[in-house]
Amino acid sequence: MFKALEVKTMNPCCLSDSQLSTLKREVQFLEEQLQADLKNEKCDKTAELSLVASSEVLDRAEAVNVMAGQQTVSSHIKQLEEEILECKSALHRIEDGRYGGCENCGEEIELNRLMANPVAVLCVGCQSRYELYRAGGKAASF
Numbered sequence: 001m002f003k004a005l006e007v008k009t010m011n012p013c014c015l016s017d018s019q020l021s022t023l024k025r026e027v028q029f030l031e032e033q034l035q036a037d038l039k040n041e042k043c044d045k046t047a048e049l050s051l052v053a054s055s056e057v058l059d060r061a062e063a064v065n066v067m068a069g070q071q072t073v074s075s076h077i078k079q080l081e082e083e084i085l086e087c088k089s090a091l092h093r094i095e096d097g098r099y100g101g102c103e104n105c106g107e108e109i110e111l112n113r114l115m116a117n118p119v120a121v122l123c124v125g126c127q128s129r130y131e132l133y134r135a136g137g138k139a140a141s142f
């Protein structure tokens with residue numbers, strides 16, 4: 001308790017060294033999992049593609065299914081790659097001592113939020129405004 005307060009007065013970031021190293025391990029662990037997932041997805045995709053290439057006669061409905069499946073896999077791969085980038089950027093911020101601050105307003109990101117999502121770059125307030133903005137944008141485009 002007392003230690004956390006002491007850190008807070010000398011650092012704009014409220015995280016103590018031990019909290020920071022816990023979060024760093026979380027991010028590293030997350031990145032490893034994502035890398036493993038990405039590898040699996042890529043293997044699946046390759047297997048699927050060679051399966052398509054090897055089947056001479058492909059029923060039209062089946063072809064559509066395979067194509068739809070490939071799109072899902074591709075967007076999943078893209079999502080995984082983006083999440084890996086988020087992990088890398090979080091690790092950079094930890095190294096630079098910028099970790100734990102909101103990228104938008106510069107306020108501290110709540111510890112509970114970082115524990116739940118160690119790669120979070122926005123505080124709760126900015127995140128909810130961003131989501132509203134995104135939801136609004138989507139609604140407007142329809």
Ligand SMILES: [Zn+2]
Pocket residue numbers: 102103104105106107122123124125126127
């Ligand atoms: Zn903010």
